[in-house]
Amino acid sequence: MAEKRLKTGSDFTWRDMEVGNIITEAGNAVLRKTGDWRSERPIIDREKCNKCGLCWLYCPDAAIEPLNDGYYETDLFHCKGCGICAKVCPKEAITMIEEEEK
Amino acid sequence: MSKRVGLEASHAAAEAARMADVDVVAAYPITPQTHIPERLAEMVADGELNAAYIPVDSEHSAMSTCLGAAAVGARTFTATAGPGLEYMHNVLYVASSMRLPVVMTVANRALSAPLSIWGDHSDAMGSRDTGWIQIFCQNSQEAFDMTLCAFRVGEDPGVLLPVMVHFDGFHLTHVTEPVILPEQEKVDRFLPKFHYPFALDPDKPMSLGAFAPPDIYPEAKIAQEVALRKSKAVVIQEFDEFGDTFDRYYYPVELYGMQGAKTLLLTMGSFSETAKIAIDTKKNKGESIGLINLRLWRPFPVEELLQAVKNTEILVVFDRCISFGGPGGPVSSEIRSALYNEKEKPKVVSFIGGLGGRDMSVKDFEYVIDQGRKIAEKGSNELFETVGIRGEVTGTRG
Numbered sequence: 001m002a003e004k005r006l007k008t009g010s011d012f013t014w015r016d017m018e019v020g021n022i023i024t025e026a027g028n029a030v031l032r033k034t035g036d037w038r039s040e041r042p043i044i045d046r047e048k049c050n051k052c053g054l055c056w057l058y059c060p061d062a063a064i065e066p067l068n069d070g071y072y073e074t075d076l077f078h079c080k081g082c083g084i085c086a087k088v089c090p091k092e093a094i095t096m097i098e099e100e101e102k
Numbered sequence: 103m104s105k106r107v108g109l110e111a112s113h114a115a116a117e118a119a120r121m122a123d124v125d126v127v128a129a130y131p132i133t134p135q136t137h138i139p140e141r142l143a144e145m146v147a148d149g150e151l152n153a154a155y156i157p158v159d160s161e162h163s164a165m166s167t168c169l170g171a172a173a174v175g176a177r178t179f180t181a182t183a184g185p186g187l188e189y190m191h192n193v194l195y196v197a198s199s200m201r202l203p204v205v206m207t208v209a210n211r212a213l214s215a216p217l218s219i220w221g222d223h224s225d226a227m228g229s230r231d232t233g234w235i236q237i238f239c240q241n242s243q244e245a246f247d248m249t250l251c252a253f254r255v256g257e258d259p260g261v262l263l264p265v266m267v268h269f270d271g272f273h274l275t276h277v278t279e280p281v282i283l284p285e286q287e288k289v290d291r292f293l294p295k296f297h298y299p300f301a302l303d304p305d306k307p308m309s310l311g312a313f314a315p316p317d318i319y320p321e322a323k324i325a326q327e328v329a330l331r332k333s334k335a336v337v338i339q340e341f342d343e344f345g346d347t348f349d350r351y352y353y354p355v356e357l358y359g360m361q362g363a364k365t366l367l368l369t370m371g372s373f374s375e376t377a378k379i380a381i382d383t384k385k386n387k388g389e390s391i392g393l394i395n396l397r398l399w400r401p402f403p404v405e406e407l408l409q410a411v412k413n414t415e416i417l418v419v420f421d422r423c424i425s426f427g428g429p430g431g432p433v434s435s436e437i438r439s440a441l442y443n444e445k446e447k448p449k450v451v452s453f454i455g456g457l458g459g460r461d462m463s464v465k466d467f468e469y470v471i472d473q474g475r476k477i478a479e480k481g482s483n484e485l486f487e488t489v490g491i492r493g494e495v496t497g498t499r500g
Contacts, residue, residue, distance in 0.1 A: 008317065009314070009315060009317030009318030009321075010317050010318075012318060012321055013321060014320075014321040014322070014324040014325040014328065015325070016321075017321055017322055017325040019201050019262060019299075019300060019329075020199070020200045020201035020202070020262070020300065020310065021199070021200070021312065021314065021322050021325075022300055022308050022309070022310055023308060023309035023310075023312050024308055026307035026308050026309050027307070027309075028309075
């Protein structure tokens with residue numbers, strides 16, 4: 001994930017705004033921690049997982065990533081905690097647990 | 103050679119769009135629409151205009167389509183009126199904040215209920231804060247001229263904002279007047295091909311219209327506000343350039359009659375021409391009187407207004423719209439606000455009339471001037487006065 005500190009909104013004055021607030025680097029959400037408002041996080045239990053990949057298919061935010069060994073892991077940098085992966089998992093291998101205060 | 107032809111303001115605006123060689127016209131073709139898209143559709147069908155003509159299912163779609171077209175760098179035009187303008191209301195804000203220089207003519211019409219699409223400024227005033235540059239026209243010639251200027255101003259690389267050209271429904275849109283149409287070559291010189299510097303390009307992907315959380319939204323809006331305010335200088339410069347090319351000069355605030363007159367009447371749109379006849383009549387009687395035709399509505403020309411009312415004792419402001427429950431007519435409220443902190447300022451009297459197509463005659467404007475003067479001299483408890491309304495209107499302060 002992003003190594004150096006990314007600029008956030010509060011780094012910009014109004015003079016720094018692009019005309020029309022255009023984002024000139026398309027797809028830069030990959031660098032942005034867009035999942036930091038999540039209230040629950042998915043935990044995958046490898047004991048129950050049968051590597052079917054439904055969680056990866058259904059995730060609306062492409063926040064489930066396939067691993068080389070056939071299992072899956074969650075990208076908590078972008079995961080919003082919607083819980084769809086847990087709902088669709090036929091083995092009930094994904095549990096949503098509450099995020100705790102940082 | 104330029105030619106002088108009889109045109110209603112609708113057809114004059116369509117001619118301007120044709121001579122501007124617009125690339126895309128997206129419009130909803132049914133009431134409250136005017137003859138502008140109808141004429142443009144003919145032009146495209148007859149091969150007089152090489153443009154994509156996109157008839158859409160609503161004004162909301164019309165403006166949304168215009169955004170897409172402008173974002174790829176097309177010279178984009180649409181026209182609407184009254185309720186149609188209201189129907190695209192939220193998309194108007196998107197056009198200005200995304201800095202897409204769409205040009206739109208608005209036939210100013212009343213808003214229902216009771217059902218009316220007659221002339222009125224309620225639609226324009228409802229769009230006041232949408233972030234568009236807004237210009238008012240007095241006649242068909244100006245509808246043509248201001249539409250050309252709108253492209254030039256909006257597309258200026260230092261501006262990049264959408265522009266609304268307002269002219270009165272029916273009084274202008276459906277009335278044939280002599281209009282001078284310039285040579286195409288002169289128009290091409292005044293209005294070269296449009297190059298939008300941020301046009302969508304598959305080789306240079308960008309994100310447009312992203313969302314802004316509270317830590318950046320206010321900065322985005324202030325940047326937009328500064329851009330709109332700065333556009334006034336370009337409007338003035340392009341009006342001059344237009345004058346140098348076509349020999350008709352325009353200004354944000356236009357003073358008619360006496361410089362430094364004791365009483366000034368302020369009007370917008372086609373009624374300014376009627377009011378001018380009233381001014382002439384009164385001037386001939388030896389009265390110290392003049393008229394301000396407020397042409398540029400947004401950005402509001404504060405400095406030019408202050409300059410115009412220097413030494414003026416009474417300023418009578420005529421509104422064709424009610425700001426329901428407000429402190430006066432919408433234009434007069436803004437003018438009072440612009441003058442409030444000035445040491446030397448005229449007394450402002452707010453008049454409301456000409457609603458929903460009700461005519462204002464020369465006599466009516468003479469009444470407005472006389473009555474306005476009387477009220478300014480003896481003072482009044484009313485927030486605004488009315489003209490041509492049956493039955494006394496009092497207790498406006500509540």
